[in-house]
Amino acid sequence: MKKIFVTAFFLSASLLASAAPADVPKAGAVPNMPRFRFENFSTANGLPDNHVYAVLVDGDRIWAGTNNGLGLYENGKWKVFTTKDGLAHRAVLSLALDKNTGDVWAGTMGGLSRISGGQIKTYTQLNSGLSNDVVYGVSIEGEDVWVATAAGACRLNLRTGAWDLYNERNTPMVEIWVYGVSATPTKVYFAVWGSGILEYDQKTKAWDKYEDPDGETELVLFKDQGLIHEITTSVSYVDHVLWAATYFGNSRYDGRYWHNFLMKDSGLPSNFTNAVKGVDANRAWFGTDNGLAYYDGTNWAVYRPSLTTHKPEMTVRDAAGHVTEIPVTSAPAHNYILGIDFQGKDIWVATAEGLSHGIFQPQE
Amino acid sequence: MSGQAHGRLRAGAVGGMLLIAAAFFAVALWTGDEAQAVITGRVGDPLVYPSPIELLYSPSGTQLYVLCNESDELRVLDAATGAAIKSIQVGHIPRGISLSPDGSRLFVTNTWDDTLSVIDTASLQVVAEWPVGAEPSSVVEDRAGKHLFVANRISNDVAVLNARTGAEEKRLVAGRGASYITPSPDGSRLYVTHVYPNPTPHRTAPESEITVIDTARAVVVDRIPLHSIAHSFHLAFSRDGRLGVVAEMHPKNLVPLAHLEHGGAFVDTLTLFGTDVGDKPVEVPLDELERYAARPFGVLITPDKKFLYVTSEGSEIVTVVDVPRLLRYIHTHQGPFAEDLSASGNYVVTRIAVGHDPRGMALSPDGSKLLVANRLEDTISVIDTHTNHLASTVRLAAPKQMSVLRHGEQTFYTARYSFQGQIACANCHIDSTFDGLQWDLEPDGFGRDIVDNRPIEDLKGTEPYKWNGGNPNLPTECGPRTEKYFWRSEQYDDLTLSDLVTYIQSLPPRPNRYKLPGYELTPAQERGKALFVRAVDKFGAPIPLTNRCVYCHSGPKGTNQKSFDVGTKKATDDSGLLDTPQLTNIALSAPYLHDGSASSLEEIWTVFNPEDKHGRTNDLTKDELNDLIEYLRTR
Structure with a gap:
């Protein structure tokens, strides 16, 4: 298998080398990338904690999973849920909305909580079938709650109350540290820290696995031939396209072809990526340790406080690699981006130092 | 033959006979002649009694629908004369009934079949039987005719069905034991009550809730907490929507049960909520010293908001509450009121004795008559709402003889055997099941041996009883022990105890919903x-x-x-x-x-x-x- 990859690598490399010059577009007008006015929330205006792990848009309501409670922003005010209200743990790492019922699910450092009609019910590894109390990711599809935990993945069927656990004993999972999950009617994808991407086919109930063809080396020998790295952190499956984030770059997979994104040859501000959220098959947002990035299928935009001056900064990189700075007056609260969600054309961003609301600014 | 199938056959066989008998009996009785249950001694053979549990007037007011819990039928009577019009076979152990907003369809939930019967009100035919959740207990259709909402007692949720096809679209998480759904007067919200308490930390007061559903969006939007409430039943609104009332039980399970003579083991209460009440719900008692209202079940507010009626299963009464006086009382006195046995004297107008195990009520279209379904007596009490007196009692067509099982069941549900008529077996075994609570029973000494209440279905062959195995058989469990430590009263006579034990031993296991069809x-x-x-x-x-x-x-x-x-x-x-x-x-x-x-x-x-x-x-x-x-x- 390795030989095939090596051969493929050299073939691809030579093809790319011959094709690259002719494909490079000439510099032209700056691509029209979305612009935002960022409003930032902190403890000063009611956010429970400035360290925000996750954000969830629920119509006009915004949920923020923080290091010290779950915040709900509604009608201009924050309401805070804590362990006193039944929340599993103060640190809320992940959030998901059950669009059918309106219930919100919160993955925490101490279990999984369901918030329904303002009341909280908590599932832990002791009182339920939950595989582990550290819940990094949660995603709802139909009657199933899919959960990514520090000890494998699991599924709670809301109709029967049955828990199914997925780990090294019944899936191709090598490591069991599951960081993210994206569930859809056809496929469920898991980002497994150190074990690549795991795929569950809802129809056939079969498992598949996607790994870095370079194995555990830090070298990228096989670009665009598979997942960029084994240490996956986030996954988003939309329009039958898989977007995968790792600490060493990101990937897009359409079921046949892989495309890798690295800082050196894309507009990514950093390879170290905490979160990815696809808009559709061609567009996605990336939360890195050096800012928020948007990819429209061709061009890139980065939104952040400047790494040097800390002043608001927006840069646009076109397909040719030309980078243009766009004058802006606001930026996300911090460069360390942990979570992303959309509210129409607006964007909400969870950062290590506050929650940011990017209000879309139409351009002439 | 399964018990379920057996029940259906029994119901079918007696259905025709009862219908004929109904016509004979009812015509004369409906107009006001007092009916006496015909008891000629207890018979050992099991007999099928109709056991009316809910009543509903037809949209035109010309027919009365009587939901019969044991005979698995819906009886349709002439509302003016009480004459039987039709008996419609529904599923096993029906519990909930409602009309579609346009009056064209009648819905019945069948708790042991997990089905919903759809009845055409014009033809009085069952036109569909749809599968729903576990132990469906009530059903409401929204005004848009888009969705049916079904409260499932065992799966603790509300199923949302397509109102035309019956296809289930989703389940909304309710509280534990979701059983009764009441729409707000404008139909924009549904209020769900629960017969079992929500889980709480060990040895803390029970908690229940009113689950509030946005009807148009079909999502849960609120959960009104019912502190210290373990079991809630019907809910009613005033016509103006400003007052909501829940019939409920407030157990005192954190103190030793020995104190029946010092204030009781339960408080039978109502929770009031809405604009008339204020920001927070208010709990008010129905009990008065020596006049208890054991196990409030049905509740109804007159259209003029003058009176509020509550049935009490165990006490076999309808309590009449003066609503203006009640509201004045809660606004001029400092709560909490729940355990104040002097409170109800300020707003209870009267207590009207009715039949065994009164459940659902219906107000006649002109408001002059209140009908009460007496489940374990097969009668309907007719109350004159102008005088608040019992006007008549109508006996439904039913076996004339009292069977051992029926007498045992009556004994199980009535509070008449306990000190001052405060409690019954059914207080802790809700609808002959369990209560989800832990109790400090006296025989082991105060503060000793806290025990969880175990279910009582399919008990035969599981003796001894009590957690310490101290009672070798049911006569010991239900006889001297219960009489001495629970009822604080005189002993049952031998036959009554024997009938009670026979009834308990007859309780079958409920269908297990976790088994696949075929039991593989x-x-x-x-x-x-x-x-x-x-x-x-x-x-x-x-x-x-x-x-x-x-x-x-x-x-x-x-x-x-x-x-x-x-x-x-x-x-x-x-x-x-x-x-x-x-x-x-x-x-x-x-x-x-x-x-x-x-x-x-x-x-x-x-x-x-x-x-x-x-x-x-x-x-x-x-x-x-x-x-x-x-x-x-x-x-």
């Missing part, structure tokens, strides 16, 4: 069964016979009827030796262990089995433990 096991259940019967642990070491699950939980009911110390003795327990509980429908009766300290089946082993004394389980992985629980849920 899922792969997880199969794996769990293998763990249940295993003789060797994961390390290859033999598991001592007495430490295998299947040893103590043996036989068809999951008990070898012996006592063991499984390491769960608490400081308040006199002994660690405990009777092995049966496993029948074990998934439904959380919490677990003798004192209810395990909130879930998982906690029995993840928290309360550190030394592997409650079976060898600490070698199991989490997924294996899940498999074991999946198997247990099929028992």
Whole structure:
């Protein structure tokens, strides 16, 4: 298998080398990338904690999973849920909305909580079938709650109350540290820290696995031939396209072809990526340790406080690699981006130092 | 033949006879002649009684629908004369009934079939039978005719169905024991009440809720907390929507049960909420010293908001409350009111004696008559709402003789045997099940041996009784012990005790919803069964016979009827030796262990089995433990 990859690598490399010059577009007008006015929330205006792990848009309501409670922003005010209200743990790492019922699910450092009609019910590894109390990711599809935990993945069927656990004993999972999950009617994808991407086919109930063809080396020998790295952190499956984030770059997979994104040859501000959220098959947002990035299928935009001056900064990189700075007056609260969600054309961003609301600014 | 099928046949066989008899009896009686139940002595053969549980007037007001809980039928009577028009066979043990907003369809929930019968009100034919959730107990259609909402008691949720096709679109999580749905007067919200308490930390006051659903969006938008309430039943709104009222039970299970003569083990209350009440719900008692209103069930507010009527199952009364006086009282007095036995004198107008186990009510279209369904007497009490006096009692066509089982059931449900008529067996065994609570019973001494209430279905062959196995048989369990420590009253006569025991022994197991059709096991259940019967642990070491699950939980009911110390003795327990509980429908009766300290089946082993004394389980992985629980849920 390795030989095939090596051969493929050299073939691809030579093809790319011959094709690259002719494909490079000439510099032209700056691509029209979305612009935002960022409003930032902190403890000063009611956010429970400035360290925000996750954000969830629920119509006009915004949920923020923080290091010290779950915040709900509604009608201009924050309401805070804590362990006193039944929340599993103060640190809320992940959030998901059950669009059918309106219930919100919160993955925490101490279990999984369901918030329904303002009341909280908590599932832990002791009182339920939950595989582990550290819940990094949660995603709802139909009657199933899919959960990514520090000890494998699991599924709670809301109709029967049955828990199914997925780990090294019944899936191709090598490591069991599951960081993210994206569930859809056809496929469920898991980002497994150190074990690549795991795929569950809802129809056939079969498992598949996607790994870095370079194995555990830090070298990228096989670009665009598979997942960029084994240490996956986030996954988003939309329009039958898989977007995968790792600490060493990101990937897009359409079921046949892989495309890798690295800082050196894309507009990514950093390879170290905490979160990815696809808009559709061609567009996605990336939360890195050096800012928020948007990819429209061709061009890139980065939104952040400047790494040097800390002043608001927006840069646009076109397909040719030309980078243009766009004058802006606001930026996300911090460069360390942990979570992303959309509210129409607006964007909400969870950062290590506050929650940011990017209000879309139409351009002439 | 299954009990369910047997019930259907019995119902079908007697249906025609009852219909003929109904016409004969009812015409004369409806107009006001007092009817007497015909009792010629108890007969041993099981007889099928209609057992009316809910009443509803037809849209035109010309017909009365009587939902018969035991005979599995909906009887249609002429509302003016009481003459029988038709008997419509529905599913097994129907509990809920409602009309579509346009009046064209009648819906009945069948609790043991898990189905919904749809009846065309013009033809009085069942036109559809749709599968729904576990133990559907009430149903409401939204005004847009888009959705049906069905409260499922066992699955603790509200199913949202397509109103045209019956296809289930989703389930909304309700509280535990979701049973009764009431729409707000404008139809924009649905209010769901629950017969079992929500889980709370061990030895804390029970909590329940009113689950509030946005009808148009079909999502839960609020949960109104009912503090200290364990069991709530019907809910009613005033026509202007400003006052909501819930009939409920407020147990005092955190103090020893010995104090029946010092204020009771329960408070029978109403929770009031809405604009007329204020920001927070207010709980008010119906009880008065020596005049208790045991187990409030049905509630109804007159259109002019002058009176509020409440049926009390155990006390066999309808309590009449003056609404303006009630509102004035709560606004001019400092609460809390719930345990104040002098409070109800300020707003209760009268208590009207009705029949055995009064349940649902219906107000005649002109408001002049209030009808009350007396479930265990097969009668309908007619109350004159101008005088608030009983005008007449109408006996539905039913067997003339009192069977042993019927008499036993009446004994189980009536509070007349307890001191001042405060409580009955059914206070803790809601609808002959359990209550989800833990009690401090007197025989073991105050503060000693806190015990979880066990279900009583399919009891035969599970003796001895009590968690310490101290009662060798049901006559001991239900006789002297109950009379002395619970009722604080004189003994039952021998026949009454015998009938009560016969009734309890007759309670069948409810259908197990975790079993697949055909009773084959899922792969997880199969794996769990293998763990249940295993003789060797994961390390290859033999598991001592007495430490295998299947040893103590043996036989068809999951008990070898012996006592063991499984390491769960608490400081308040006199002994660690405990009777092995049966496993029948074990998934439904959380919490677990003798004192209810395990909130879930998982906690029995993840928290309360550190030394592997409650079976060898600490070698199991989490997924294996899940498999074991999946198997247990099929028992």
